[in-house]
Amino acid sequence: GQNIDQPTEMTATEGAIVQINCTYQTSGFNGLFWYQQHAGEAPTFLSYNVLDGLEEKGRFSSFLSRSKGYSYLLLKELQMKDSASYLCAVPNQAGTALIFGKGTTLSVSS
Amino acid sequence: DADVTQTPRNRITKTGKRIMLECSQTKGHDRMYWYRQDPGLGLRLIYYSFDVKDINKGEISDGYSVSRQAQAKFSLSLESAIPNQTALYFCATTGNADSADTQYFGPGTRLTVL
Numbered sequence: 514g515q516n517i518d519q520p521t522e523m524t525a526t527e528g529a530i531v532q533i534n535c536t537y538q539t540s541g542f543n544g545l546f547w548y549q550q551h552a553g554e555a556p557t558f559l560s561y562n563v564l565d566g567l568e569e570k571g572r573f574s575s576f577l578s579r580s581k582g583y584s585y586l587l588l589k590e591l592q593m594k595d596s597a598s599y600l601c602a603v604p605n606q607a608g609t610a611l612i613f614g615k616g617t618t619l620s621v622s623s
Numbered sequence: 624d625a626d627v628t629q630t631p632r633n634r635i636t637k638t639g640k641r642i643m644l645e646c647s648q649t650k651g652h653d654r655m656y657w658y659r660q661d662p663g664l665g666l667r668l669i670y671y672s673f674d675v676k677d678i679n680k681g682e683i684s685d686g687y688s689v690s691r692q693a694q695a696k697f698s699l700s701l702e703s704a705i706p707n708q709t710a711l712y713f714c715a716t717t718g719n720a721d722s723a724d725t726q727y728f729g730p731g732t733r734l735t736v737l
Binding site: 546554556558561610611612615616 | 668728
């Protein structure tokens with residue numbers, strides 16, 4: 514089967530760096546997505562990793578280790594607007610849909 | 624204009640009523656999805672469609688039905704709503720390649736069943 518685990522909640526302060534971890538178990542890996550979702554709003558795409566390593570995109574970076582079934586999202590120079598849920602997702606075994614983790618709610622305080 | 628729209632955005636209804644949620648997209652995507660989101664449970668797939676007339680059950684399809692009337696439209700129906708169907712419902716689309724394509728979500732419909 515497929516399973517995705519993420520911490521439920523994290524807190525951090527403005528200007529800090531935070532790392533949100535995601536571990537997954539899947540048959541036939543075909544990439545890993547990170548989405549951001551502000552409360553009551555739609556998820557929006559942040560990143561997609563299919564190869565091992567770190568991909569940087571501005572203040573956000575995403576890392577993947579396929580051998581360890583592990584990914585993390587790194588947020589630098591945190592801002593209040595980064596308070597949101599961060600969802601990790603992988604395609605299902607059939608490649609027909611995404612399976613989402615339950616999300617990590619990040620609270621950024623001043 | 625938004626690429627993926629949902630109507631209504633909010634709906635309160637009573638147990639036993641039939642409800643239809645509608646989704647439209649202007650992205651020209653073939654693949655469309657319906658999810659529900661509940662606190663602590665994340666996004667769960669209800670139904671998905673890869674083309675007009677193509678319908679596939681997701682993880683939690685019981686109590687729901689869908690219709691893909693056109694490439695751009697995908698509707699979700701609750702034939703007889705019950706309180707545990709109170710949730711935030713999202714429609715999503717993805718491009719014509721495999722499912723590793725990014726999914727684009729509509730703004731969501733908040734449904735309350737009393």
